[in-house]
Amino acid sequence: MEQMSRELQTAINAARAAGAITLEKLGELTEREIHTKESKDFVTEVDKRCEAAITAIIMENFPEDSLLSEEGTIRNGSSGRTWIVDPLDGTLNFIHSFPVFSISIALKNEQNDLLAGVVFQPLLEELFTAERGKGAYLNGRRISVSNRTDSNSFLIATGLPFKEYHYLEAYFGMLKEVIENSAGVRRAGSAAIDLAYTACGRFDGFWEFRLFPWDFAAGALLVREAGGSVTGFGGESDLFGQQSIIAGNAVTHPLLLDQAKRHFPA
Structure with missing residues (x-):
């Protein structure tokens, strides 16, 4: 692994600090520590503690940078760079002690180029890291997207609608096609994972309708640095104007993109 930047080391330190908080509280949440943001969308005191820990570490090291975090921490800096943070991706899983959740931290510049990204699974001690132009890594070992080309062997990930239902018909139409053109579909409950x-x-491959920057920023850089493609449902490369994401290898990405364009026309 190449020498990492100070930015990536800071993101790693912040992710590990948040990961330690999640491990302390997994299975120990009380009802008073769980709050409803809106229907079927929750936040816990752990989300807030993780966000505070991450924010403190980033701001201590890069006080001139901006910060955008899921649970409401927004800081406007002067550098033109923005840290994008999901302090606990998979909150519902965490509430139910379902062991699939992560911390996601990314850094982008004014041109929306992703510069660094970390996705950390604390329960498995799996640290995914990437820097622009330097490749993607899992616990220090270089990784790459799959080289599978036979649709009968594809394992595809997605996210299921849980708040907005007006697009269910389009979603299930695409899901049917994905099922028919793969060996299986999985829904982990954490887009970052x-x-x-x-x-x-x-x-x-992966596709999901209606995501936010903190859901996909770090993971998108990982996929791209691992040799894959990530775009919006219309094929857009600048993800920050999009809310729907497709990722995959040289075969699955165009396959999913074609399906999305037909089922979710602009």
Whole structure:
């Protein structure tokens, strides 16, 4: 692994600090520590503690940078760079002690180029890292997207609708096609993990409708640095104007993109 930048080391330190908080509280949450943001969308005191820990570490090291975090921490800096943070991706899983959740931290510049990204699975001690132009890594070992080309062997990840239902018909239409053109579909409940697993070849592709930058920023860089492609549903390369994401290898990405364009026309 190449010498990492100070930015990536800071993201790693912040992710590990947040990961330690999640491990302290997994299975120990009380009802008073769980709050409803809106229908079927929750936040816990652990999310907030993780966000505070991550924010403190980043701001101590890069006080001139901006920060955008899922649970409301927004800081406007002067550098033109922005840290994008999901302090606990997979909150519902965490509430139910379902052991699939992660911490996601990314850094982008004014041109929306992703510069660094970390996805950390604390329960498995799996640290996915990437820097622009330097490749993607899992615990220090270089990773790449899968090289599978036979649709009968594809394992595809997705996220299921849980708040907005007006697009269910389109979603299930695409899901039917994906099922018919793959060996199986999985829904982990953490888009950051789905993208990290696509980057290391565990999944052959990923698609999800309605995501936010903190859901996909770090994972998108991982996939791209691992040799894959990530775009919006219309094929857009600048993800920050999009809310729907497709990721995959040289075969699965165009396959999923074609399906998305037909089922979710602009």
